[in-house]
Amino acid sequence: MRIVCAPDSFKESLSAREAADAMARGIRRVIDADITLVPMADGGEGTAQSVCDALGGQLRRARVTGPLGESVEAHYALAGDVAVVECAQACGLDLVPEDQRNPLRTTTRGVGELIAHAIDAGASTVIVGLGGSATNDGGAGLIAGLGGRVLNAAGDPIDDGAAALADAASIELPDLSGITLRVACDVDNPLLGERGASAVFGPQKGASPEQVSELDALLRDYSTLFDADPETPGAGAAGGLGFALLALGAQLEPGVRIVADTVRLADKVAGADLVLVGEGSIDSQTLSGKTPAGVAEIARAAGAAVIAFAGRVADEEELAHLFDAVIPIVPGPCTLAEAKAAAADNLEAAVARVMRLLAEIMHRPERVDTERA
Incomplete structure (x- = not known):
């Protein structure tokens, strides 16, 4: 499987590169994949x-x-x-x-x-x-x-x-x-x-x-x-x-768009099976030019599935047309300070959970309808 990790930074927690590295660690905990890291941004800080x-x-x-x-x-x-x-x-x-x-x-x-x-x-x-x-x-x-x-x-x-x-x-x-x-x-x-x-x-x-x-x-x-x-x-x-x-x-x-052009994102997602995106918060505002949405549009045009990860997730129904899944990375109740401090570990673990699910689906034997057999 070929996977591209193209997150933005998680504000006050992870740089885009640190987030991409955490995603890659989560993937490697579960499967042996061809991973490309493309740290992203939208022209703002970072x-x-x-x-x-x-x-x-x-x-x-x-x-x-x-x-x-x-x-x-x-x-x-x-x-x-x-x-x-x-x-x-x-x-x-x-x-x-x-x-x-x-x-x-x-x-x-x-x-x-x-x-x-x-x-x-x-x-x-x-x-x-x-x-x-x-x-x-x-x-x-x-x-x-x-x-x-x-x-x-x-x-x-x-x-x-x-x-x-x-x-x-x-x-x-x-x-x-x-x-x-x-x-x-x-x-x-x-x-x-x-x-x-x-x-x-x-x-x-x-x-x-x-x-x-x-x-x-x-x-x-x-x-x-x-x-x-x-x-x-x-x-x-x-x-x-x-x-x-x-x-x-x-x-x-x-x-x-400028950042995607500069880092040649379209070339890097060409032929990918899956693209992982993310930032600190993903909600309906993400659709207004935020990095995960911009990356997702390019990835979908290339035929890749897109999964988004965030510390905070809201408005999932409004995001369904753009992302195949939106995954919150915080595993349970905690303070904002605790969530920020554990962002790398939480992101890695969340990606690993998704990879286990995908691996199980891909390797599950084809079911037989016993009543018809």
Whole structure:
């Protein structure tokens, strides 16, 4: 039997590689199978590590500007000429203490610096994962970090942070000739308005109702300096970082699709009998672009059966068309902390249970109808 293990990470418990390894151990406890490990992600946290593990790349580290202007150490993945940059590494909400969260102040400059590091290291394709940002500066910091300039009426660079967008009068975009930018973006929010960056995501980053209105007005004027369309789905991602990347010629795509293309998932599941997927929680939200759903669609197209594993399972009937089975890995009542601590052992044991059942079915002698015999 040929089996592909392609899980995402189990948040705060297992990396995607650790989850794939646990699945493989569970299989080997029961059967001798041809196993392929493909750690997966959807463009969010852990994507760089997953691409490294799947392609044998390296995690490179660099000091860049953090969301409050401080120096932070960030990493990106480099596999051949492909780099993966997670914006949260340089402007993540987790980098800002709760009492200092103010999206009028925070900057995306470090994201641009991290992309520049990757290009200097030899990347010609850069995948940028959006998610978890503390910013709402429309990507003005990103542009500066890449060597471009956002200028005031006197021709001087403006300060970092969304508040300084009030002074923006012109833009000089950086030269990214020969560089392909692919943006992992799983939201369709435009830059402006009721569904825009400020209104939807601003409060999560510390913006008051008054600041939300101020931020939206700042981004509205700022957007007129670009040729990009602020109504493009995804332009509002990461506080308008999606908009700036669009202006730089980037493609905005579902994150799991980009990762699947990068690790050549379709090639790896071709001819597989079974594909195992998983992440910490699987429910109806999984159908909205989450990794297990994206992997399952590719696996089903290849004719493979798909079994999903998760610490928490809900809405199973809604998932039945995509997964042949959804298996909770927690064996009994326990605290969340206990479930996280035992995640590797629980996942291994759950996979082993499923393998025993499959082995029993495959090796069971054909039943004879004694009444007809």
